[in-house]
Amino acid sequence: MKPRRLTLALAAACAFSLNAVAGEVEVLHWWTSGGEAKSVAELKKMMSAKGHTWKDFAVAGGAGDNAMTVLKTRVVSGNPPTAAQVKGPAIQEWGGEGVLAWLDPVANAEKWDSLLPPVVANVMKYKGHYVAVPVNVHRVNWMWVNPEVFKKAGAKVPTTWAEFDEAATKIEKAGFIAVAHGGQPWQDATVFESVALGVGGADYFKKAFIQLDPKAIDSPTTIKAFDTLRMVRKHIDKDAPGRDWNLATAMVINGKAAMQFMGDWAKGEFAAAGKKPGTDYLCVAAPGTDKAYTFNIDSFIVFAQKNKDQKATNDFASTVMSPAFQEVFNQNKGSIPVRLGHDMSKFDDCAKKSAADFVASNKSGGLVPSFAHQMAMPPAVQGATQDVIASFMNSNMTSQEAVKKLLAAAKAK
Amino acid sequence: MTAARQGAPGFSLGRFADVILPKLVITPTVIACLVGFYGFIGWTAWLSFTESRMLPKYEWAGLVQYQALFANERWWASMQNLAVFGLLFIFVSLAVGLIMAVLLDQKIRFEGALRTIYLYPMALSFIVTGTAWKWILNPGLGIEKLAHDWGFSGFVFDWIVNPDYAIYTVVIAGVWQSSGFVMALFLAGLRGIDDSIIKAAQVDGASLPTIYARIIVPSLRPVFLSAFMILAHIAVKSFDLVMALTGGGPGFATDLPSIFMYQHSFTRGQLGLGAASAMMMLFTACAVVMPFLYSELRRERRG
Numbered sequence: 001m002k003p004r005r006l007t008l009a010l011a012a013a014c015a016f017s018l019n020a021v022a023g024e025v026e027v028l029h030w031w032t033s034g035g036e037a038k039s040v041a042e043l044k045k046m047m048s049a050k051g052h053t054w055k056d057f058a059v060a061g062g063a064g065d066n067a068m069t070v071l072k073t074r075v076v077s078g079n080p081p082t083a084a085q086v087k088g089p090a091i092q093e094w095g096g097e098g099v100l101a102w103l104d105p106v107a108n109a110e111k112w113d114s115l116l117p118p119v120v121a122n123v124m125k126y127k128g129h130y131v132a133v134p135v136n137v138h139r140v141n142w143m144w145v146n147p148e149v150f151k152k153a154g155a156k157v158p159t160t161w162a163e164f165d166e167a168a169t170k171i172e173k174a175g176f177i178a179v180a181h182g183g184q185p186w187q188d189a190t191v192f193e194s195v196a197l198g199v200g201g202a203d204y205f206k207k208a209f210i211q212l213d214p215k216a217i218d219s220p221t222t223i224k225a226f227d228t229l230r231m232v233r234k235h236i237d238k239d240a241p242g243r244d245w246n247l248a249t250a251m252v253i254n255g256k257a258a259m260q261f262m263g264d265w266a267k268g269e270f271a272a273a274g275k276k277p278g279t280d281y282l283c284v285a286a287p288g289t290d291k292a293y294t295f296n297i298d299s300f301i302v303f304a305q306k307n308k309d310q311k312a313t314n315d316f317a318s319t320v321m322s323p324a325f326q327e328v329f330n331q332n333k334g335s336i337p338v339r340l341g342h343d344m345s346k347f348d349d350c351a352k353k354s355a356a357d358f359v360a361s362n363k364s365g366g367l368v369p370s371f372a373h374q375m376a377m378p379p380a381v382q383g384a385t386q387d388v389i390a391s392f393m394n395s396n397m398t399s400q401e402a403v404k405k406l407l408a409a410a411k412a413k
Numbered sequence: 414m415t416a417a418r419q420g421a422p423g424f425s426l427g428r429f430a431d432v433i434l435p436k437l438v439i440t441p442t443v444i445a446c447l448v449g450f451y452g453f454i455g456w457t458a459w460l461s462f463t464e465s466r467m468l469p470k471y472e473w474a475g476l477v478q479y480q481a482l483f484a485n486e487r488w489w490a491s492m493q494n495l496a497v498f499g500l501l502f503i504f505v506s507l508a509v510g511l512i513m514a515v516l517l518d519q520k521i522r523f524e525g526a527l528r529t530i531y532l533y534p535m536a537l538s539f540i541v542t543g544t545a546w547k548w549i550l551n552p553g554l555g556i557e558k559l560a561h562d563w564g565f566s567g568f569v570f571d572w573i574v575n576p577d578y579a580i581y582t583v584v585i586a587g588v589w590q591s592s593g594f595v596m597a598l599f600l601a602g603l604r605g606i607d608d609s610i611i612k613a614a615q616v617d618g619a620s621l622p623t624i625y626a627r628i629i630v631p632s633l634r635p636v637f638l639s640a641f642m643i644l645a646h647i648a649v650k651s652f653d654l655v656m657a658l659t660g661g662g663p664g665f666a667t668d669l670p671s672i673f674m675y676q677h678s679f680t681r682g683q684l685g686l687g688a689a690s691a692m693m694m695l696f697t698a699c700a701v702v703m704p705f706l707y708s709e710l711r712r713e714r715r716g
Contacts (some may be wrong), residue, residue: 072468092680093467183574183663239553241574241663282587368495380466385683388666394576394664407488413466413481413683 004030025312027300028084029140030067036156039329046319053311057081072354075099080303081117082313086132087249087299088123088375094301095126096279101304103130106314110321115237115339117362131301133317136326136335138296139354140263140370141194141289144249145282146345149176157284161198164287168235171258179232180248182256183241185390187248189372195232196225198288202366205292209385210369210376212410218403226392226399233393252281262287263296267334267350283350285357292366296373297338322369349411384409435684442475450471454695461688469684478689488690491668492697494580498669499648501584502591506644507637509588510595515625516602517596528636531593539590547573548588576666583651583667586658591647595640603629638709642702648699670694 025047031040044054044227059067070086074099088096090191100354106131107113113121116134124132125265145157150167153174158164168178197205200221207216216222237257240248249269260266263368270281277283288319300320302313319325326337331347338357340362361367374382388405391397397405462562464474481490513531517524550573551554560568572578606629614624652671659667670690678687 008540010513069679090467090682097468170520184660185662185664189666237553238571239551239574239577242551242660304701379680379682382675390662390664395661413464 008229023051023312024053024055025083025316026057026081027316028057028059028071028087029079029300032058039332042328043319043325046322046325047316050315050319053313055235064345067102075303080305082305083300083302083316085298086301087297087377088369088373089300090374091132091301092126093378095131099133099303100126100131101300101302101310101313103133103314103339105315105323106130106317108181108352110318112321115321117340117367117368119362119369120295120297120338132299133302133320134338135298135300135320136190136330136333137338137354137358138263138265138298138335138373139357140190140296140373141197141286141292142262142264142266142295143194143284143286144252144260144262145280145284146252146255146258147279149174149255152176153258155258157282158287159284159290161195161231161287165231165235165382168258172235176255177237177251177257178235178259180234180251181240182243182245182248183236183393184244185386186372187262188246188390188393189386190263190370191232192225192229193226193370193372194286196222196293197292197368199225199228202292202361202368205368207233209371212377212381213409214410216315217410218409222403222406223399226402230399242329242367262355264334264350265369267348271334276348283353290357291361291364292368293361294360294368294370295358296370296375298335344392352406380412381410384412416532435542451711457691460685461692464687465684465686467682467684474685475656478685479693481686482689482693485686487665487668488673490668491670491673494667495649495669495697497580498583498587498651499645500648501581502587503641503644504646505584505588505593506595509592510640511598511599511630513592513600513634516605517537517600528597532597534590534592534709535594537656540592540657542586545652546582546589547658550582550585573659574663576663579663579666583658587648587651587654590654593642597634598640602633606632614687622706638705641705645702646698649694 013136022163029040031037040058044056047054059070067085071081071086074080080099102409107192112130113122114125120134120137121130122161122184123128124134147157149171150157153167153171153176155167155170155174156163158167171178183192186252200208203221204216204221208219208222245266246263246269248260249266250259250273252260253270253273253275264283267283269278270277275281285292300317302317305313321339323337323339323342326339326342327346330337330351334351336342336344336347336351340359342355344352347355358367371377371382371385376382377385388402388409390404392402459467459471462473462475462476462480463470464472513670517527517531521527551556552569552574553555553573557568557570560570572580598624610628611624614628619627651669652670652675655661655667655672661668671694673685674690674694676687677683677690
């Protein structure tokens with residue numbers, strides 16, 4: 001009898017936790033490192049000020065692979081958390097599963113449509129309804145520069161890829177590494193993305209890498225992009241394969257290398273080393289991309305909850321979008337608030353420049369999602385594209401071959 | 414007990430202890446195996462015939478995933494890598510382990526200490542091995558830099574960043590980890606050989622190498638079998654070693670089927686394709702192990 005009673009008790013306990021009391025928000029995220037954890041604590045405080053209890057559902061591990069596996073099991077078993085950190089086209093995939101809640105009441109009341117650039121809003125919507133709330137904006141097409149190294153080599157910070165080749169050659173002659181790079185597939189893709197944007201411009205970028213238009217992919221522009229990538233590859237040291245991005249950033253910080261192509265999370269490394277933007281390091285747009293802006297946006301999707309009113313979910317979304325949270329969180333994370341026209345006076349120079357470019361490129365049409373960071377392509381296509389770029393970087397493949405493989409990758413299912 | 418057994422039919426403590434209890438004890442294990450092992454193999458097989466993307470779907474879709482898999486260049490690269498890595502890893506580990514065991518078997522001093530030192534790498538996780546060798550083999554940090562610092566400026570050892578040779582670095586790290594363990598197996602086998610046969614051979618005037626080649630190594634046949642089986646399954650499942658050592662790179666030069674399967678199933682939302690690759694891994698493992706096991710077991714039964 002005893003075991004059975006225990007089972008019953010356990011089952012009851014499970015059932016009870018399934019129907020958790022209203023007003024509790026459970027949020028799946030993988031912000032477990034220093035600054036990020038601090039920001040989450042802030043969010044928690046704001047939510048409890050609104051009378052909700054916060055249940056942390058943090059799953060450590062990389063870019064959230066583990067977390068996604070856990071999330072899938074929870075959703076399949078009919079017990080989703082309130083919200084989960086999911087971004088880009090994956091939002092659409094979750095929307096297609098029919099498990100998400102609509103945030104339209106909050107979004108309409110707070111006029112999200114006018115607060116967010118349309119490109120960003122579209123990523124957050126499934127079939128015209130808001131199902132996700134954005135947290136921040138990272139700019140990906142940055143080039144981090146050590147001005148000291150440039151001065152010693154007598155080189156000028158490049159604004160085009162031709163100038164880049166010239167400057168990099170000078171830097172190498174002076175005995176420095178021109179480009180600090182980590183040869184991991186996602187970093188290869190990050191560099192290629194900036195190169196393609198610089199070579200082809202925003203319109204080409206949208207056609208080739210977001211609409212996956214075969215005509216745009218199979219074009220001389222793409223061949224030129226790969227040729228340029230080959231040239232950049234020449235200026236990367238041979239020990240790059242497998243190196244982590246932050247080690248590459250350290251090479252720029254301590255003056256071993258002159259440049260790195262990396263998103264603005266790299267700023268955290270400079271800040272941690274006590275470096276000042278503008279004097280110790282420069283943040284400039286990658287050559288040829290100063291009018292464009294590739295964005296990487298973290299967001300939370302919200303799940304439809306059984307037998308529960310949606311007040312807690314709505315309050316959560318509203319809090320995440322609030323100026324107060326956006327300011328605190330993004331100062332900690334190195335990114336910028338997603339709200340257009342946010343007061344940037346408390347941010348550093350790189351963030352100010354990023355915010356100005358974000359607004360300007362939104363007007364000029366140069367604002368594009370980053371495909372290297374899962375903002376543009378379905379995961380299968382993104383993976384296949386990343387494979388092509390990585391094997392191009394690590395073999396003697398010709399640009400023509402690479403384009404052919406890229407075409408095949410665009411059809412991955 | 415005996416009295417109970419002779420008693421009336423129906424419930425008897427003896428019958429319970431002899432017949433029912435063993436079955437009762439073994440049932441959970443059997444059920445766990447059926448569900449956890451064969452059940453999930455069946456489930457994976459089913460998924461591999463569907464168009465599952467991010468979440469499982471159960472509509473039959475035929476062989477599309479297998480077609481996609483066989484058209485996938487990266488899959489073939491990973492299978493080729495598994496062949497290179499698997500064969501070299503198994504045979505080099507066996508050879509190194511056997512040699513170490515034979516040398517250690519010469520009644521030397523400090524044998525116990527040496528044995529512990531040789532065996533120790535096995536106590537480390539593959540993640541640790543991978544990370545340590547990543548530093549040792551890195552041209553800017555490890556062996557190559559050391560040689561340069563000592564004045565051999567022409568010395569080049571950059572396999573880990575060279576797509577053509579990177580897979581051999583995985584073999585090096587794997588062999589370093591496993592050969593001590595193989596040595597322990599062989600040493601135990603060597604100690605189990607009857608001394609009198611060797612003495613007889615010595616009386617007949619056989620030299621030591623002849624004794625090893627003709628008597629001792631052939632009588633280690635069962636040890637070879639066990640070592641082969643263990644190494645083969647380490648080779649097929651080695652995922653953590655490659656992830657820590659090269660991350661599958663440069664590019665996907667050291668990709669293995671296990672990494673392919675993980676990435677496609679869990680990060681790229683191609684669950685069906687991942688399931689198909691898992692099935693192919695299962696078939697490959699069966700194809701290698703089955704004939705071997707079959708012939709060995711038959712030999713054993715014959716005597």
